[in-house]
Amino acid sequence: MSANEPAGQPSPLRYPFPAPPARGRLLEVGPGVFWIRMPLPYALDHINLWALADGPGWTLVDTGLHVPLTLEVWAELFAHWPDARPITRVIATHMHADHVGLAGWFAEHHGCRLWMSRLDYLNSRLTVAEAGDPPSAVARAFYRRCGWGDEALDAYPRGRSRYASQFYRLPESYRRLQDGEELAIGAQRWRVIVGTGHSPEHVCLYCAELALFISGDQVLPRITSNVSTYASEPEADPLADWYASLAKLRLAVPDEVLVLPSHNVCFYGLHARLEQLRDSADEALASLRRRLRQPARVIDTFAALFARPIPESDPSLLRMATGEALSHLNWLLRRGEIHCHLDEHGIAWYRLAPEAGERPAAAFPDVTV
Numbered sequence: 001m002s003a004n005e006p007a008g009q010p011s012p013l014r015y016p017f018p019a020p021p022a023r024g025r026l027l028e029v030g031p032g033v034f035w036i037r038m039p040l041p042y043a044l045d046h047i048n049l050w051a052l053a054d055g056p057g058w059t060l061v062d063t064g065l066h067v068p069l070t071l072e073v074w075a076e077l078f079a080h081w082p083d084a085r086p087i088t089r090v091i092a093t094h095m096h097a098d099h100v101g102l103a104g105w106f107a108e109h110h111g112c113r114l115w116m117s118r119l120d121y122l123n124s125r126l127t128v129a130e131a132g133d134p135p136s137a138v139a140r141a142f143y144r145r146c147g148w149g150d151e152a153l154d155a156y157p158r159g160r161s162r163y164a165s166q167f168y169r170l171p172e173s174y175r176r177l178q179d180g181e182e183l184a185i186g187a188q189r190w191r192v193i194v195g196t197g198h199s200p201e202h203v204c205l206y207c208a209e210l211a212l213f214i215s216g217d218q219v220l221p222r223i224t225s226n227v228s229t230y231a232s233e234p235e236a237d238p239l240a241d242w243y244a245s246l247a248k249l250r251l252a253v254p255d256e257v258l259v260l261p262s263h264n265v266c267f268y269g270l271h272a273r274l275e276q277l278r279d280s281a282d283e284a285l286a287s288l289r290r291r292l293r294q295p296a297r298v299i300d301t302f303a304a305l306f307a308r309p310i311p312e313s314d315p316s317l318l319r320m321a322t323g324e325a326l327s328h329l330n331w332l333l334r335r336g337e338i339h340c341h342l343d344e345h346g347i348a349w350y351r352l353a354p355e356a357g358e359r360p361a362a363a364f365p366d367v368t369v
């Protein structure tokens with residue numbers, strides 16, 4: 001994720017709350033809708049969770065990571081919970097550990113059901129199931145093609161295991177959420193709107209009556225969401241999904257809503273933000289085209305795409321930056337704007353296509369590892 005709010009001009013976004021809730025406390029942002037701030041042990045140091053009054057119980061939207069700190073903060077939250085009703089349902093917006101990491105714990109300890117999109121549920125379960133597997137030769141070849149050095153390649157399996165450990169074992173059964181479905185939560189109806197690009201089937205929730213929109217990681221006010229390509233599907237084009245999703249949300253959700261995002265703070269100005277996010281993706285592609293006047297490996301494109309340096313010594317940042325750079329490269333490659341060839345060491349080099357319309361080479365021919 002990268003910071004990208006335009007500097008030097010008044011922001012079209014408005015932030016109605018002077019500060020997020022304190023650690024271990026809930027802040028009511030709409031009737032029966034509470035904001036929870038959960039710490040994360042990353043550079044992005046928090047996630048927002050939402051508790052929705054739901055008849056005889058509470059629905060929780062997202063959970064935080066499965067790490068000791070999260071359980072500590074949950075104990076503080078329960079000590080300040082608005083009433084004695086139990087948590088009866090957990091909705092996970094998507095598959096990432098900071099969102100769904102503790103869902104299995106809630107299922108086991110509070111007896112609640114997990115509601116989630118099918119693709120994101122299956123992906124999270126796969127992440128956990130693969131945790132004990134030996135280091136993957138396919139992933140190693142994939143990141144070597146992107147230009148990673150031996151030190152980063154050697155560190156990758158440890159990073160993968162650490163990430164998987166941030167999921168509590170997921171429930172073996174869940175309730176599927178689908179695009180367009182209406183959920184009754186308390187007295188209100190919330191519509192499921194599935195976004196794409198950041199995860200395969202990211203659930204957002206829109207309540208027309210309360211004019212609230214739980215956007216998850218699909219719309220964030222001050223940073224852009226990671227749009228990544230992974231070793232399991234190296235030719236993926238998630239940036240096309242991301243663009244489609246921005247356009248879909250603009251049509252599906254009115255501008256007047258208060259947006260409840262998973263990171264940063266609640267805001268008004270949804271449509272302006274969707275436009276900023278589209279412009280930001282356009283600018284990243286334009287910057288990449290300029291960089292690719294000269295041949296470049298995936299890792300050589302970072303300076304054109306990200307404001308901050310991406311050190312090889314930070315494996316998780318390196319993995320996210322690589323995935324995001326590759327998504328932009330794949331977008332250009334699919335549209336015939338750039339070429340890619342593998343050198344004798346199996347490293348992919350990209351450059352602008354010399355003639356428009358010329359057929360691009362395959363970026364990832366079947367590899368022998």
Ligand SMILES: [Zn+2]
Nearest residue numbers: 094096198217
């Ligand atoms: Zn996410």
